[in-house]
Amino acid sequence: xxxxxxxxxxxxxxxxxxxxxxxxxxxxxxxxxxxxxxxxxxxxxxxxxxxxxxxxxxxxxxxxxxxxxxxxxxxxxxxxxxxxxxxxxxxxxxxxxxxxxxxxxxxxxxxxxxxxxxxxxxxxxxxxxxxxxxxxxxxxxxxxxxxxxxxxxxxxxxxxxxxxxxxxxxxxxxxxxxxxxxxxxxxxxxxxxxxxxxxxxxxxxxxxxxxxxxxxxxxxxxxxxxxxxxxxxxxxxxxxxxxxxxxxxxxxxxxxxxxxxxxxxxxxxxxxxxxxxxxxxxxxxxxxxxxxxxxxxxxxxxxxxxxxxxxxxxxxxxxxxxxxxxxxxxxxxxxxxxxxxxxxxxxxxxxxxxxxxxxxxxxxxxxxxxxxxxxxx
Numbered sequence: 001x002x003x004x005x006x007x008x009x010x011x012x013x014x015x016x017x018x019x020x021x022x023x024x025x026x027x028x029x030x031x032x033x034x035x036x037x038x039x040x041x042x043x044x045x046x047x048x049x050x051x052x053x054x055x056x057x058x059x060x061x062x063x064x065x066x067x068x069x070x071x072x073x074x075x076x077x078x079x080x081x082x083x084x085x086x087x088x089x090x091x092x093x094x095x096x097x098x099x100x101x102x103x104x105x106x107x108x109x110x111x112x113x114x115x116x117x118x119x120x121x122x123x124x125x126x127x128x129x130x131x132x133x134x135x136x137x138x139x140x141x142x143x144x145x146x147x148x149x150x151x152x153x154x155x156x157x158x159x160x161x162x163x164x165x166x167x168x169x170x171x172x173x174x175x176x177x178x179x180x181x182x183x184x185x186x187x188x189x190x191x192x193x194x195x196x197x198x199x200x201x202x203x204x205x206x207x208x209x210x211x212x213x214x215x216x217x218x219x220x221x222x223x224x225x226x227x228x229x230x231x232x233x234x235x236x237x238x239x240x241x242x243x244x245x246x247x248x249x250x251x252x253x254x255x256x257x258x259x260x261x262x263x264x265x266x267x268x269x270x271x272x273x274x275x276x277x278x279x280x281x282x283x284x285x286x287x288x289x290x291x292x293x294x295x296x297x298x299x300x301x302x303x304x305x306x307x308x309x310x311x312x313x314x315x316x317x318x319x320x321x322x323x324x325x326x327x328x329x330x331x332x333x334x335x336x337x338x339x340x341x342x343x344x345x346x347x348x349x350x351x352x353x354x355x356x357x358x359x360x361x362x363x364x365x366x367x368x369x370x371x372x373x374x375x376x377x
Contacts, residue, residue, distance in 0.1 A: 038099070038100065042100050048081050049110060053071040053114070069116075079128070082106070099170075106135075107174050108177040111136055116182065137212055139174060140171055140175070171223055175241050179245060191214075198269075207272060210273065221279075223241070225242050246284060262277055
């Protein structure tokens with residue numbers, strides 16, 4: 001019995017020593033510049049995010065507990081600091097700051113709750129909400145992976161370590177958080193006071209607010225749904241985000257605004273936002289035929305079925321012209337005249353293809369025969 005206990009203790013010591021050696025090997029591995037940069041930036045960014053505030057429990061008038069977001073004392077300064085950190089990614093192909101923002105969950109856990117709780121409360125609250133939307137617009141800016149890879153390849157700067165999958169996943173999670181929280185309505189409400197003014201009354205700040213919100217809508221429209229490859233809730237959700245986005249655009253009357261801007265495209269009232277409005281419509285209706293946009297939604301499937309049947313009938317008629325008829329076992333004689341010369345055809349294809357194609361075949365075959373006789377073929 002004593003020997004068995006000694007054997008077990010020796011085995012545990014061996015396992016512990018192996019684990020320690022593995023940890024030492026991992027620590028002794030040379031870290032990449034990207035890993036060192038991420039480690040250096042993670043702690044200050046996480047501390048700033050925690051200083052912005054967080055969810056706390058409160059008691060209402062009926063002594064019932066509810067949870068609400070409590071702002072930190074230096075929330076405006078924290079938002080400015082996050083903007084400064086974000087600008088660091090302009091010269092960083094790996095987007096280290098964007099990855100840290102995703103890991104700490106700043107958009108879902110802080111920016112959206114702050115936006116929802118401060119908008120419309122006071123002028124200071126509106127400034128805080130605007131700062132949140134500025135960060136949301138930057139974090140949802142479209143990533144053109146194919147274009148970036150092509151440019152990197154042309155400049156011979158292609159890096160195998162860049163993980164675009166995580167970046168795309170982070171943006172899809174941002175889109176889901178915005179749609180689930182009602183932040184789309186909040187952003188629309190943020191620019192409504194600026195839109196209610198005439199062109200002469202609008203200040204530069206009003207124009208910037210409208211542009212910021214419209215470009216954020218453009219960013220959300222540009223995110224393509226991920227094809228569902230599993231039955232998990234996240235996979236199914238990320239495959240239907242665009243439909244939910246379009247539904248909320250309709251329910252919140254944002255589509256009405258976009259149509260109104262499009263109707264005024266020839267005037268100077270909303271000229272500054274013609275291109276972004278056109279871009280939004282393009283991204284929403286990409287893949288849809290222009291002819292189907294003027295058809296009622298309940299008749300689109302009927303129109304597509306009709307088009308498919310027309311294509312099928314056209315293909316059948318084309319195949320019927322090429323195939324032989326039921327009288328193919330009988331002989332055929334067709335007399336043709338061209339350029340004062342007469343031709344006698346004994347093939348039924350002359351009837352199916354027509355006179356012009358039959359004569360073209362004759363001329364081509366004769367030309368080929370002449371080349372062979374001369375020795376040019």
